[in-house]
Amino acid sequence: MSGTNSDLTEQVLRTSGVNVRKCMRCGKCSGTCPSYGEMEYHPHQFVYMVEKGEIDALMKSSYRCLSCMACVERCPRGVEPLKLIEAVRLMVVRQQGQNHLKADQIPGLLDEELPQQAIVSAFRKYSK
Amino acid sequence: MQKIGVFVCHCGTNIAGTVDVRAVAEALKNEPGVAFSTDYQYMCSEAGQNIIKNAIRDNHLTGAVICSCSPRMHEATFRKTAVSAGLNPYMLEIANIREQCSWIHKDTAAATEKAIILGKAAVAKVNLNSPLTAGESPVSKRALVIGGGIAGIQTALDIAEAGFKVDIVEKSPTIGGKMAQLDKTFPTLDCAACILTPKMVEAAQHENITIYSYSEVAEVKGFVGNFSVKIKRKARYVKEDVCTGCGACTEKCPQKKVPNEFNLGMNKRSAIYIPFAQAVPKVAAIDPDYCTMLKTGKCGICSKVCTAKAIDYTQQDEYIEEKYGAIVAATGYNPISLEKFDEFAYSQSPDVVTSLEYERLMNAAGPTNGTLLRPSDGTHPHTIVFVQCVGSRDISGCGKPYCSKICCMYTAKHAMLTREKYPDTEVYVFYIDVRTPGKNFDEFYRRAVEDYDVHYIKGMVGKVAPSADGKLMVQASDLIADEQLHIAADMVVLAAAIEPDKSARPLATMLTASMDTNDFFTEAHPKLRPVESPTAGIFLSGTCQGPKDIPETVSQAGAAAVKVIGLLAKDKLTCNPCVAHSDELLCNGCSSCEKVCPYGAISYSDKEFKMPDRTIAIRRTASVNAAVCQGCGACTVACPSGAMDLNGFSNRQIMAEVDAICR
Numbered sequence: 001m002s003g004t005n006s007d008l009t010e011q012v013l014r015t016s017g018v019n020v021r022k023c024m025r026c027g028k029c030s031g032t033c034p035s036y037g038e039m040e041y042h043p044h045q046f047v048y049m050v051e052k053g054e055i056d057a058l059m060k061s062s063y064r065c066l067s068c069m070a071c072v073e074r075c076p077r078g079v080e081p082l083k084l085i086e087a088v089r090l091m092v093v094r095q096q097g098q099n100h101l102k103a104d105q106i107p108g109l110l111d112e113e114l115p116q117q118a119i120v121s122a123f124r125k126y127s128k
Numbered sequence: 129m130q131k132i133g134v135f136v137c138h139c140g141t142n143i144a145g146t147v148d149v150r151a152v153a154e155a156l157k158n159e160p161g162v163a164f165s166t167d168y169q170y171m172c173s174e175a176g177q178n179i180i181k182n183a184i185r186d187n188h189l190t191g192a193v194i195c196s197c198s199p200r201m202h203e204a205t206f207r208k209t210a211v212s213a214g215l216n217p218y219m220l221e222i223a224n225i226r227e228q229c230s231w232i233h234k235d236t237a238a239a240t241e242k243a244i245i246l247g248k249a250a251v252a253k254v255n256l257n258s259p260l261t262a263g264e265s266p267v268s269k270r271a272l273v274i275g276g277g278i279a280g281i282q283t284a285l286d287i288a289e290a291g292f293k294v295d296i297v298e299k300s301p302t303i304g305g306k307m308a309q310l311d312k313t314f315p316t317l318d319c320a321a322c323i324l325t326p327k328m329v330e331a332a333q334h335e336n337i338t339i340y341s342y343s344e345v346a347e348v349k350g351f352v353g354n355f356s357v358k359i360k361r362k363a364r365y366v367k368e369d370v371c372t373g374c375g376a377c378t379e380k381c382p383q384k385k386v387p388n389e390f391n392l393g394m395n396k397r398s399a400i401y402i403p404f405a406q407a408v409p410k411v412a413a414i415d416p417d418y419c420t421m422l423k424t425g426k427c428g429i430c431s432k433v434c435t436a437k438a439i440d441y442t443q444q445d446e447y448i449e450e451k452y453g454a455i456v457a458a459t460g461y462n463p464i465s466l467e468k469f470d471e472f473a474y475s476q477s478p479d480v481v482t483s484l485e486y487e488r489l490m491n492a493a494g495p496t497n498g499t500l501l502r503p504s505d506g507t508h509p510h511t512i513v514f515v516q517c518v519g520s521r522d523i524s525g526c527g528k529p530y531c532s533k534i535c536c537m538y539t540a541k542h543a544m545l546t547r548e549k550y551p552d553t554e555v556y557v558f559y560i561d562v563r564t565p566g567k568n569f570d571e572f573y574r575r576a577v578e579d580y581d582v583h584y585i586k587g588m589v590g591k592v593a594p595s596a597d598g599k600l601m602v603q604a605s606d607l608i609a610d611e612q613l614h615i616a617a618d619m620v621v622l623a624a625a626i627e628p629d630k631s632a633r634p635l636a637t638m639l640t641a642s643m644d645t646n647d648f649f650t651e652a653h654p655k656l657r658p659v660e661s662p663t664a665g666i667f668l669s670g671t672c673q674g675p676k677d678i679p680e681t682v683s684q685a686g687a688a689a690v691k692v693i694g695l696l697a698k699d700k701l702t703c704n705p706c707v708a709h710s711d712e713l714l715c716n717g718c719s720s721c722e723k724v725c726p727y728g729a730i731s732y733s734d735k736e737f738k739m740p741d742r743t744i745a746i747r748r749t750a751s752v753n754a755a756v757c758q759g760c761g762a763c764t765v766a767c768p769s770g771a772m773d774l775n776g777f778s779n780r781q782i783m784a785e786v787d788a789i790c791r
Contacts, residue, residue, distance in 0.1 A: 022523075024521060024560060025560070025607065026517065026560040026587075026588040027560075027586070027587040027588045027604075027605035027606075027607040028588035028589070028590055028605070029590070029605075030587070030590070030605035030607070030612060031558075031587060031588045031589055031590025031591070031603060031604040031605035031612065032471065032590025032591050032603070033590065033612070036605075036612040037612065042605075042610070042612075044605065044607065045610075070590070074471055074590060075524060076517070076521060076522035076523065076524050076526075076527065077521075077522075077523055077524070078523055078524050
């Protein structure tokens, strides 16, 4: 498979604790996603892409997800697509050598188009 | 001293693949009492059974141990073999070295060692076995069917046609069940009422069928062939044999604000009511929760207008008791509650309905007389969205893990009928998978797509939001087009998962019939005994056993009837000789056993005993009715003085098995 990275896939699966094989491809996650139109890849695709090992592509395009957890809440199979995105984001942070995010770094990282909610949830996750 | 033969089966590679069967046969040769030991590829085959028979005859064996599969599989087979060679069937024991050994182990050395130990335990038991003779018990030639839906009606009709008496117990005031609420039935689209009501009438008029409507099973005692059932006949405050079903009372009743359960609460009925026009029996019932007369003592209008003088406000619940040879559970299903699915706005908007409600909205006898109108404002809907799998295949805890099986087909039916009657309506169906196995089923679904232009979209609805203009904003995914859809719908129809009726669980407890984690009754064997419960004399009909459509339900109902007829046709049943007995000298009369006996087989009486000093003492002792005892062994565990013992599973035999394992 092109563009796959089995080591990264393994890391994403382990950090997220998601079993992508539980997905029955119903698409309810993407049906419920409020940020659908903003995103290059959609919740049901996150799951399938991780299953196929296409983590690199996801790492370049995972910041439009609001982390609102609607997909987690409504998934009938308990797959929790958001957790995959959170794990992918963590991979990005780690690759850049930053295990933790400091508050004073935030202004420099701000992007005009980045939704507020994404900043807050990312900060919640990466700062300890 | 016994002379025991040991027969080790290979079961092809099922056992021999993991267990060194030769070594097992060899090792067991040296056990006390063993006079013969061999192994064979398939012990249950004719050649294998001949090995057993010949060994019993040639070696004058007094007992046998078969090391093979589970006794549930072939104990009966091998006991028959033993009998044909002149051995008492209870002198044969099975050591289960397949399910409990070879199938669950990978290491040959360990599995072989375990198989030898299991064999030793069985040999130790046979050493203490004694021949048992089975008694006989009579069969009550009457069947009970619990539930009066299409499953119960069909089972009852088939049993009655074979010449046996059948009673139907139905908890609502009429038989008919869910099918009576349906409009058309897939895949032929014949009207449900047209094919069901003749059957309801036939059941009511059949000389062999008694219908106890508005009744519930209160207590079940006894065992196969000899059940004793107490039936609660709820007070309907109307004399069933006097009421003519004219309906005058329902028209004059001033309390007309009772939610009509037949139309799923979408319209109102009066406090005295006949569920629907074709109800069987067509007899009114008073709803005590709403009747002004019963609540305050002031009204009595129905009694005044009733020319037949059928109203009786003083009626009480009655109990009747009847003997049955067989019991059929046909308790049916209900759609699940949708309160956990906030995203579909079911409790927020009356225009979001379940499929069963939609069925009533399409039905000529429904709240809108068959004209499809929005429940909120009575206007004609132009855009309708159907959502499949609402709560089915759901392991999140909100729904059910299984596929409800009937939704794909009835949704295709609803979509097709809607397009047929109202071609100006846009119909969308959101599906995860379309599952239409069955005769003419897939063709039916394709007709909806190809001939009726129903928009089938692979994807799921994520959110339904009622908006101020009365529209329902549906947000859904279209996975094939990879886009998110936003549809302004007039109505949303939810294909709610189905679950067993709530009465099934307490009934299963009364019947000692097993259930699965979803409260569906378990069948004795999923393939080979699909209509029998593992509890002897209990049979299963319809959706109480698992989701199924009408054709399947009717087939299963007939199959259950055949099993019942097969049982009732017998004059006597062979009893299980492995029953409990009490040692009067050890019994201290404490009643522990009587309390734990689930079958009511133990009774106490005062008995005279000659004491060593030649006086006579009167002591209270237990005795077991062998015809009622099912050999469960609960009493032997409960007995503090060791007076209770079970034939074929005596305390000594079980301890000998344990000793052999620990040796």
